[in-house]
Amino acid sequence: MAEKKASAEIAVNERAQHLLKVLIERYIQDGEPVGSRTLSRDSGLDLSPATIRNVMADLEDLGLVASPHTSAGRIPTVSGYRMFVDSLVTLKPLEREKLQQLESGLYTKADPKILVESASSLLSSLTHMAGLVMIPRRKQLTFRQIEFLPLSAKRVLTILVTTEGEVHNRVIELRKAYTPSQLVQFANMLTENYSGASMEEMHRRLVREMEQARADMNQIMAQALEIAEQAIDGDIGSDDYVVAGQTNLMEFNDFSQMNKLRELFDSFTQKNEILHLLDESMLAEGVQIFIGEESGYRPFDQCSLVTSSYQVDSQVAGVLGVVGPTRMAYDQVIPIVDITAKLLSMAMQSDKES
Amino acid sequence: MAEKKASAEIAVNERAQHLLKVLIERYIQDGEPVGSRTLSRDSGLDLSPATIRNVMADLEDLGLVASPHTSAGRIPTVSGYRMFVDSLVTLKPLEREKLQQLESGLYTKADPKILVESASSLLSSLTHMAGLVMIPRRKQLTFRQIEFLPLSAKRVLTILVTTEGEVHNRVIELRKAYTPSQLVQFANMLTENYSGASMEEMHRRLVREMEQARADMNQIMAQALEIAEQAIDGDIGSDDYVVAGQTNLMEFNDFSQMNKLRELFDSFTQKNEILHLLDESMLAEGVQIFIGEESGYRPFDQCSLVTSSYQVDSQVAGVLGVVGPTRMAYDQVIPIVDITAKLLSMAMQSDKES
DNA sequence: TTTAGCACTCTCCATAGCGGAGTGCTAAAC
DNA sequence: GTTTAGCACTCCGCTATGGAGAGTGCTAAA
Numbered sequence: 053m054a055e056k057k058a059s060a061e062i063a064v065n066e067r068a069q070h071l072l073k074v075l076i077e078r079y080i081q082d083g084e085p086v087g088s089r090t091l092s093r094d095s096g097l098d099l100s101p102a103t104i105r106n107v108m109a110d111l112e113d114l115g116l117v118a119s120p121h122t123s124a125g126r127i128p129t130v131s132g133y134r135m136f137v138d139s140l141v142t143l144k145p146l147e148r149e150k151l152q153q154l155e156s157g158l159y160t161k162a163d164p165k166i167l168v169e170s171a172s173s174l175l176s177s178l179t180h181m182a183g184l185v186m187i188p189r190r191k192q193l194t195f196r197q198i199e200f201l202p203l204s205a206k207r208v209l210t211i212l213v214t215t216e217g218e219v220h221n222r223v224i225e226l227r228k229a230y231t232p233s234q235l236v237q238f239a240n241m242l243t244e245n246y247s248g249a250s251m252e253e254m255h256r257r258l259v260r261e262m263e264q265a266r267a268d269m270n271q272i273m274a275q276a277l278e279i280a281e282q283a284i285d286g287d288i289g290s291d292d293y294v295v296a297g298q299t300n301l302m303e304f305n306d307f308s309q310m311n312k313l314r315e316l317f318d319s320f321t322q323k324n325e326i327l328h329l330l331d332e333s334m335l336a337e338g339v340q341i342f343i344g345e346e347s348g349y350r351p352f353d354q355c356s357l358v359t360s361s362y363q364v365d366s367q368v369a370g371v372l373g374v375v376g377p378t379r380m381a382y383d384q385v386i387p388i389v390d391i392t393a394k395l396l397s398m399a400m401q402s403d404k405e406s
Numbered sequence: 407m408a409e410k411k412a413s414a415e416i417a418v419n420e421r422a423q424h425l426l427k428v429l430i431e432r433y434i435q436d437g438e439p440v441g442s443r444t445l446s447r448d449s450g451l452d453l454s455p456a457t458i459r460n461v462m463a464d465l466e467d468l469g470l471v472a473s474p475h476t477s478a479g480r481i482p483t484v485s486g487y488r489m490f491v492d493s494l495v496t497l498k499p500l501e502r503e504k505l506q507q508l509e510s511g512l513y514t515k516a517d518p519k520i521l522v523e524s525a526s527s528l529l530s531s532l533t534h535m536a537g538l539v540m541i542p543r544r545k546q547l548t549f550r551q552i553e554f555l556p557l558s559a560k561r562v563l564t565i566l567v568t569t570e571g572e573v574h575n576r577v578i579e580l581r582k583a584y585t586p587s588q589l590v591q592f593a594n595m596l597t598e599n600y601s602g603a604s605m606e607e608m609h610r611r612l613v614r615e616m617e618q619a620r621a622d623m624n625q626i627m628a629q630a631l632e633i634a635e636q637a638i639d640g641d642i643g644s645d646d647y648v649v650a651g652q653t654n655l656m657e658f659n660d661f662s663q664m665n666k667l668r669e670l671f672d673s674f675t676q677k678n679e680i681l682h683l684l685d686e687s688m689l690a691e692g693v694q695i696f697i698g699e700e701s702g703y704r705p706f707d708q709c710s711l712v713t714s715s716y717q718v719d720s721q722v723a724g725v726l727g728v729v730g731p732t733r734m735a736y737d738q739v740i741p742i743v744d745i746t747a748k749l750l751s752m753a754m755q756s757d758k759e760s
Numbered sequence: 761t762t763t764a765g766c767a768c769t770c771t772c773c774a775t776a777g778c779g780g781a782g783t784g785c786t787a788a789a790c
Numbered sequence: 791g792t793t794t795a796g797c798a799c800t801c802c803g804c805t806a807t808g809g810a811g812a813g814t815g816c817t818a819a820a
Contacts, residue, residue, distance in 0.1 A: 087782050123782045123801045203571050217557050219575040299671045317653045441813050477770045477813045
């Protein structure tokens with residue numbers, strides 16, 4: 053008996069877990085603190101409110117639920133949600149209708165950019181929250197071709213094309229003037245030598261070979277390499293993401309704390325912090341969930357982030373997910389994010405049949 | 407006397423105008439209905455509140471002011487604001503500090519895109535409202551060069567470069583397969599023939615010459631033209647704009663009507679309607695102001711839009727402006743928009759020294 | 761034409777009272 | 791011993807009330 057009690061204190065017995073589950077489901081449904089009376093009615097356990105109250109007191113001691121004030125019901129805490137999504141939630145299979153929407157929105161298209169945008173807006177419209185999709189890291193893109201286009205004597209527009217068909221362009225300032233034909237020569241040389249290399253690899257090789265070319269007195273090669281280095285420098289590592297349906301978040305957040313909401317919106321524009329967060333979830337396989345403060349990022353205090361990485365050529369290429377109130381329908385959102393990631397992977401994949 | 411009275415009834419006499427001006431300035435400052443007492447104190451006219459009340463009653467009859475309820479002061483109506491910005495407002499010269507901010511933010515840079523984004527964010531940060539800048543119409547861009555890059559048998563990435571150094575790319579599906587060298591040939595042909603033409607002109611000529619090439623049995627030319635037509639088709643007329651600081655608007659709008667705010671935010675994302683609005687103000691020279699409903703666009707009901715067109719090569723290239731609450735500091739905003747437009751024109755201009 | 765005076769209206773705020781919902785504790789019941 | 795019933799207590803939210811403040815419109819006098 054003593055044993056049983058001890059384990060109850062540490063691990064939460066099954067009945068308590070079930071009650072926690074029902075409580076959270078209920079709270080997610082109507083957003084109001086759940087009282088013992090309601091729980092007694094809906095739990096299917098045939099327990100009196102008084103008993104439930106005892107259990108609730110235990111759960112509160114364990115930090116899984118809390119009550120906003122003395123005489124209100126209980127609401128889940130972050131730890132409560134954590135336990136819920138980790139082991140209690142019963143995922144709801146995606147409705148046929150929504151699945152079709154996803155499939156028809158993510159059929160293989162040429163432009164990965166459009167694909168990413170579709171994914172983002174699909175996520176947003178299916179979940180009624182904000183969807184975001186990270187654009188594949190430049191580092192993992194494969195170089196295909198480069199072009200130089202003179203704008204003025206020393207200003208050159210560089211156009212860099214990846215195997216995936218993305219185009220990046222930027223204007224660079226040269227230290228000395230080159231003739232158009234020289235530039236064409238450089239471009240061809242670079243395209244021939246580096247086509248097929250990943251951007252990261254290209255960067256490494258460029259640096260190495262530049263040294264060597266200098267040593268060999270191969271001026272032309274050295275110059276070409278220097279320009280190339282300038283051209284890809286900025287594009288490497290400049291990840292980005294696409295948000296959709298931010299305004300959906302205005303419906304939640306209890307329209308009380310405009311400030312909070314504003315912070316959140318601003319954070320979408322500033323990007324860096326969110327990229328950081330997304331980066332983290334690139335590492336893990338499958339769906340990952342950050343609840344409230346867990347993200348370690350202030351504006352997300354009241355929000356949860358459900359993410360999943362997606363693959364291209366069987367290696368992680370990016371992350372997608374949705375942002376919404378902590379009190380979101382995890383049972384529906386998780387499958388949506390999961391499947392969207394898989395469909396996006398597929399769409400990006402078959403895109404490769406070039 | 408009778409004469410004077412008659413004119414007063416139609417045109418609002420000078421004293422009334424002055425009072426309207428003071429009232430609006432006051433209302434803009436603290437956002438609360440202005441009463442006769444306050445006005446009597448601040449107008450500098452040495453009139454008793456009672457007299458002011460009479461004048462107010464007149465102004466109300468003329469539809470220039472209104473009172474939210476029986477015993478509140480008056481607030482300006484749309485017509486009131488209109489009269490204010492048209493003839494009453496005394497513009498406040500731009501503070502040196504702000505001017506410097508603008509100048510240093512809009513020095514001539516290579517990329518017009520960056521320039522546009524700077525302008526937008528400068529507008530937003532100087533006015534504490536939302537700034538927006540329309541990106542030059544494709545129609546007025548000048549074609550410089552085109553490249554075709556085969557992705558797969560029938561899919562080609564087209565890269566289109568304008569004289570201004572902007573790059574547009576899109577993937578097109580071909581009806582039949584071409585060899586890479588054919589594509590290069592096409593590209594050269596097109597670049598040679600059309601370089602220097604405006605996109606609009608290019609479009610016109612393409613259509614015309616396609617017919618002719620067909621008649622001449624000049625298959626190659628006809629095919630090249632057809633592809634080119636496909637390539638530029640989407641880019642023509644697809645105007646766009648950049649918004650910055652939307653979240654500033656959350657501070658106003660009296661945080662009561664979340665719905666209104668949401669509509670507004672959504673309208674920034676949907677773009678089409680706003681583009682329409684901006685289009686309208688392209689026609690006029692100088693600063694233009696849309697107050698509240700005047701824009702004829704629902705989400706802007708409670709907002710004003712202050713715009714000005716900017717020039718490149720002494721012809722109108724685009725529009726910029728700010729969106730904010732009707733109750734905005736017009737005396738400061740108007741000069742800011744005006745000068746930003748001028749500085750942007752200059753920055754874009756000298757950019758042309760290629 | 762302007763002003764003073766006065767009655768009137770409407771908002772805003774604080775106060776108080778009450779019902780509802782839910783809790784925690786204690787003591788009895790199973 | 792776990793479960794339950796009972797009870798006192800707390801807190802929220804709603805409504806009614808009433809007074810202070812601000813401002814108006816009208817009338818009559820200056």
